Amino acid sequence: MTDIRTQQEVHGLGLSLRPWGAADADVLLRGVTDPEYLRWNTPLRPIADLADAREAIRYRSEGWLSGKLAHFAVAEGGEIVGGVGLSGIDRHMCQAAVGYWVLPGLRGRGIATRAVELCTRWAFEQEGIHRIELRHAVDHMASCRVAERCGYAYEGTRRDGMHQAQRPGTYRDAHQHARLATDPYPSPDPSPDPGPSSTPR
Template sequence: MVHTRMHTLAPSLTEPQGHGLRLRPWDAGCDADARIWLRGHLDPEFRRWNTPLTLWTDLGGARKSLRARAVEAGEGRAASFRITDAVSGTALGHIGVNEINRPLRLARVGYWVLPEARGQGVATRALFLASRWAFAELGLYRLELGHAVGHEASCRIAERCGYAHEGTLRGAMWEAGRHDMFRDAHLHARLATDEEPAAPGPR
């Protein structure tokens, strides 16, 4: 079978790296990437705070999800990265610059970290890198980050990376594992003109 590469980053764009990490595009045609994507989405902590548009639970669903991400990348609507250790190349999680609105120079960021990589500052370092990249490479002006109320770890990560807490959005997210109930979300945002926070060091 011929392997068709479908990357979740447009070929003209560079890969962010630094602070002990390298952010690499997911390969939608790679089974290893699909297995990591599936494992991340089946993790109980991910499912506690996130409810995907499609509630898939198998490798086929993971492949389809990554292909959809690759299509969005090709159309300039998103960029999705596999967070990896800069030295070993080990996958640590995911970060995406999503819902890119070119006229408004706006996008939303989201991330998750695999269980074995938690407690090492991975999400903070990845968000710092992805934010700098989105402002410089994509020319965006505003980045938004939303998370369910009660997810204190995401609040801390956002604030460390210069995302100011702007308020509470009522009923802005689905409840865990459901598409028929809603919960409140905290909205954080950072502007290109905001002072960049201190760079996080590698753990």
């Protein structure tokens, strides 16, 4: 991620990861204004309307060019189903943090697990990242399961490790998981779930 270049698509595990575009603003808005998303996450930037969503997409593009962010729209069958990406990329230390979310109505199909795994492999194999951290509120069990399925080892609890955007000035404890490029890939390998129709960071 050291050169100015076009953000490429990543394919695998029944999903495609692609750069966010201006035409995706309505989907991004729907995802990050969902009450369940807001319950667990602190967005990179406040998003309340389409103008905010377009600005957020521009911010993600600038983050890619600066090497600080690598955020993707997650698509399945050509339709966006969520988002995944790396934030806080430190090229000197070869570290980053992963975040993710799935649109309401599509959770419970293994999309978050597959998106995190695909993004993780891309970061390790193509971008030279060595350590990726995954943090979630201590009572967000769905996110904890995603971490475990993707081979992110539990490392402890970060006291007041998450800011609660909906309640300014308040914090909550967060579990920290991490995976190294030298860790084995999870087994069994995440694959598309045939079940009916998640989580972010």
